[in-house]
Amino acid sequence: MELPDKDVEYLLSAINQVLTDVRRERNLYAQREREFQSQIEAISHDLRTPLTVVLGYLRLLQKEVDCLPEHRQESSRMLDTALRKAQGMQQLIGQFYDYSRLNAGDFKMALQPVDAGRVLREVFADHCVLLEQANLEAEADIPDCPVWLEANREGLEQIFVNLLQNIVRYAHSWVKVGLKQEKSRVVIQFENDNESLCQQDMDYLFQRFYMKDKARSGAGSGLGLTIAKSLAQQMGGDLQASLQEGDTCQTGQEQGKREKTIRFTLYLPLEE
Numbered sequence: 001m002e003l004p005d006k007d008v009e010y011l012l013s014a015i016n017q018v019l020t021d022v023r024r025e026r027n028l029y030a031q032r033e034r035e036f037q038s039q040i041e042a043i044s045h046d047l048r049t050p051l052t053v054v055l056g057y058l059r060l061l062q063k064e065v066d067c068l069p070e071h072r073q074e075s076s077r078m079l080d081t082a083l084r085k086a087q088g089m090q091q092l093i094g095q096f097y098d099y100s101r102l103n104a105g106d107f108k109m110a111l112q113p114v115d116a117g118r119v120l121r122e123v124f125a126d127h128c129v130l131l132e133q134a135n136l137e138a139e140a141d142i143p144d145c146p147v148w149l150e151a152n153r154e155g156l157e158q159i160f161v162n163l164l165q166n167i168v169r170y171a172h173s174w175v176k177v178g179l180k181q182e183k184s185r186v187v188i189q190f191e192n193d194n195e196s197l198c199q200q201d202m203d204y205l206f207q208r209f210y211m212k213d214k215a216r217s218g219a220g221s222g223l224g225l226t227i228a229k230s231l232a233q234q235m236g237g238d239l240q241a242s243l244q245e246g247d248t249c250q251t252g253q254e255q256g257k258r259e260k261t262i263r264f265t266l267y268l269p270l271e272e
Contacts, residue, residue, distance in 0.1 A: 051090055058083045107233045113271050114153045115146045116186055117179055123160040124177055127168070131175060134168050135191075141178040147186055148271040155231040156268075159239070162224040163190045163264055170194055181270070185237075188266040197243055197262055206242050237268035 062079045121142050131138045148154070167175050171192035178189045198239045204210045225239075232239040244261045 007226070036249050050088065055086050055090065058086060109152045109155055109231075111150050111152055111235065114149050114151045114156060114157065116149045116151070116188065116268065117142050117145070117147045117154060118181055120158050120160055120177065120188065123157055123164065127161075127164045128130050130164075130168050134171070135173070136168070137174040139174070139176045141176070143179065145163060147179065149186060149235075149268050150271045151235045151268060155235060159228045159266060160184065162228040166224055167192045170196070184270055186268050186270060188268070190264045191261055194243075194260050194262045197260060199243055202243055204239055206239070232266055232268065237266065240246060240265050240267075
């Protein structure tokens, strides 16, 4: 400035102060995120050890109860419930631990050639009983020939498991799983019908702890989809979701409702 101007100087000073405040808030936010992730990892570690012991004793008791003639049915039912709840807690803790590791800046995932079709077939077969118990009609379109990716097998399996568990919780009557190759990438899709989602929910599905149905808050952590997307990105791919609304049902108990289909699409690069 050739000549002093107090008003301009005041404006510039105010802008500099705002920028300083923004930087300070950004640094504080980053620090809180690091502390939050560290706390999740510490809590998960502290809970996993005693829970592993509890599960071990429950399995031993379950074997003992099977040998007792009296009160076998009632005792077995109670132990099955306790074991199922403990296993659910173990899974929940595992999700917290996975999330904290994925969001740590120093976490690096080891990649190697993986047959995506084989992993998907194995995970889908493991979940067939759960899909049947949920009264879901399941359909899979997975090629028999190998489809090789440069990926992490455990990470890829975890993505499939998280998506199928989400389907078991929220699908209404059917689920479709498919895998196909497009040029330099593989496209894997998980589809199911859904009654509760709307377009506004699609912006929040991958946010941590987000659950559409609060009544089902005890069924999961709200981290499954967040972890699945983070794993996909760690392997050089991406996970996206879309909601399609079909025609209005004309007959039956569903009359007047619009059919909705949610589709999760996983994109991963082929092995070079």
